Amino acid sequence: MNGIHDMGGMHGFGPIAPEPGEAVFHETWERRMFGLRRAMTSPPGFSIDRFRFLRETMPPAIYLTWSYYEHWYFATALSLLQAGMITIDELRTGRAAAGRPKRNDAMRPADVDHAMRAGGKFARAVNTPPRFSLGQAVAARNLNPTGHTRLPRYARGKRGLIHHWHGGHVFPDSSARGGGECPQHLYTVMFSARELWGGDAAPNDKVYLDLWESYLDPT
């Protein structure tokens, strides 16, 4: 979706504010939300892509107002609501409705180290050969799906060169809608800053994006 999250190339957000000596978490509730997200049992079919997509569906003014771990809250709570695993009343009151069964299969502390080390692998076999070769000229397609995509607006329709081939990776556009992993070849594509931003950009600057095969056309 062409949402407020797709910020690359926007003006008007003001200065960056680096914070010397910044702590890992600023508030106790940030710490709790982080740990809760990592430790909790997710709905069936949940994925990092679904998690990102739900964050993108936040009302734009809320997206800009709520801070990072509040985005996590939003997507987590919404995923549970959508799966029927929690009710709005429970989210409001902090108390489970009477008579709800209690599960006993949540992640245990002893599982954390393994989950941290082994989790988050997205490379997958793809049976077809890659369509593009290193150095090949490609154009990012002009796609405007209402669902999740990892092709930012600023790159659409722009021409670049295949810089690297990563093999097959889970395709987020499918995974985010619960449509399965549908892996595709993934490439790093190099775009010149001038192609992306016009003649005022520095002549030698480049922007590299990781783009799935179906985002690309040969030119």
Place this chain on the structure above:
Amino acid sequence: MNGIHDMGGMHGFGPIAPEPGEAVFHETWERRMFGLRRAMTSPPGFSIDRFRFLRETMPPAIYLTWSYYEHWYFATALSLLQAGMITIDELRTGRAAAGRPKRNDAMRPADVDHAMRAGGKFARAVNTPPRFSLGQAVAARNLNPTGHTRLPRYARGKRGLIHHWHGGHVFPDSSARGGGECPQHLYTVMFSARELWGGDAAPNDKVYLDLWESYLDPT
């Protein structure tokens, strides 16, 4: 600027909410802000383009949260602040600082009808002939200025046909920064929906934009 105001082609703002029997104004303060804006003495060099640009510089979360006549307030107050015609204390308290001179040249009620009928003419003579002719194929430039522009992001780099020539018109990009009217030829350019939004758009649909000559290249 590529600001939050440049909304064409975004998803995620939810349904449109037409309001049957809607009043011209919803709140008394909307009515006052409208009348104030039309009646007040503006800073020297103020223009509708400057007014629009100041609205665009609102912090994006505020832009999305404040309603329309609050945008007017923001741009009006900021223009007066920038011109030194008002202070932040005066805006906060609603009282002019002690010893401020009082002017006597504000618009009078008898001037309103004429201002309504005769105001807002932006056609200007341009000494050069128009660069483009009817039916000519053009491309909107990939411009990303930090200042005001009336070339929306969704049309940049896209190809269309000259549909109409309007003669010379005040150039907002210049007028908005106090750089003078610098009139340019103005054209209506027809873009196919598929050129703008890709192959999922309806094949016959079109979008027409009014674009100044310096926004365009021949193709």
Place this chain on the structure above:
Amino acid sequence: MAQDHPHDHEHLVGQVPSDPALRIKALESVLLELGLVDPATIDAWIETYETRIGPHNGAKVVARAWVDPAYRQRLLADGSAAIAEMDLLGVQGQHMVVVENTPSVHNLVVCTLCSCYPWPLLGLPPRWYKSAPYRSRAVMDPRSVLREFGVELSPDVEIRVWDSTAEIRYLVLPERPPGTEKMSEGDLASLVTRDAMIGTARVGPPSTRTP
């Protein structure tokens, strides 16, 4: 004038009253004290747009075009000149283009970058016209927008969206509904709605008309 002072922004939003009524009252009071505004002039502007100027102006133009083929032709060829004949040009509507709906073409007007709108013919824009949902979607997905207004178009109909990026203002000339052949120009004007002249509605026949 040409300079921007980024600090003013936060300054402004953070320091002025958060209640818009108080905020705008404060601005009005100071401008009044400084002689930068005459309250009677404020009232005159409000009165102009609350009572004198509104969609009934545009409706007069539409009805004239429906009954007078020569006027219709002039209107489509040079909107400003034809509307000037009826003395209906004005601020936010000096440079007018009129676009005509037909069985095969439907026009829709938007301003994606702000909320440009033909004030002299339609009055001040409704809230939805100024809203992010309308501004964002009208150019990319006009059919879903029209559906929310209850207008379902055949896939064969060509939609022309007019994004008001300059000081040109657009008015849609809707199709004259069937069963109105004997109606007077004045009665026809009373059928024409604001939304029909923006392009988010059709003009219904007299019996089924909704306000």
Place this chain on the structure above:
Amino acid sequence: MAQDHPHDHEHLVGQVPSDPALRIKALESVLLELGLVDPATIDAWIETYETRIGPHNGAKVVARAWVDPAYRQRLLADGSAAIAEMDLLGVQGQHMVVVENTPSVHNLVVCTLCSCYPWPLLGLPPRWYKSAPYRSRAVMDPRSVLREFGVELSPDVEIRVWDSTAEIRYLVLPERPPGTEKMSEGDLASLVTRDAMIGTARVGPPSTRTP
């Protein structure tokens, strides 16, 4: 699962506690009651990223590359494999690419669409990395971004911005500062800052280093 319920959104934002501490406490309490989370596991995850995992991991990789040319070569050729040698892969950093700064090339890492970041090597991202100002401007105007971090680059230097749009994570291999020829790998690692591995800082010589 595949369906979206747009009404849930407003529902959610409007009906849950507005204070994030209360809101998140409520969520945690319900999940605990339902047996969907073990509080000790929450603590273990927090402890992992507050104490064990952080920029000191990435710094080890950088220092190793500085002292061991063969490792540097393996690291640039296949980041994941070379980092696996040091047992430093993990969630949000299984597919690693390392990009090298030189006198003529400066690399900068961003995630415009969310906040992707190499957790196993740098820990959790700082607030500015997740902020709209950084995400919006890094790809379009990296020089102004770098200037805000005090990094002024000659116009001759080629900037390469890496927008983390997939599950590939990027680490910048900064230039080894002069005057460090005799330093041990461990001492070198202590020079390497988080920002230098994102690309918003250089590594300064030992005497002028700032935290």
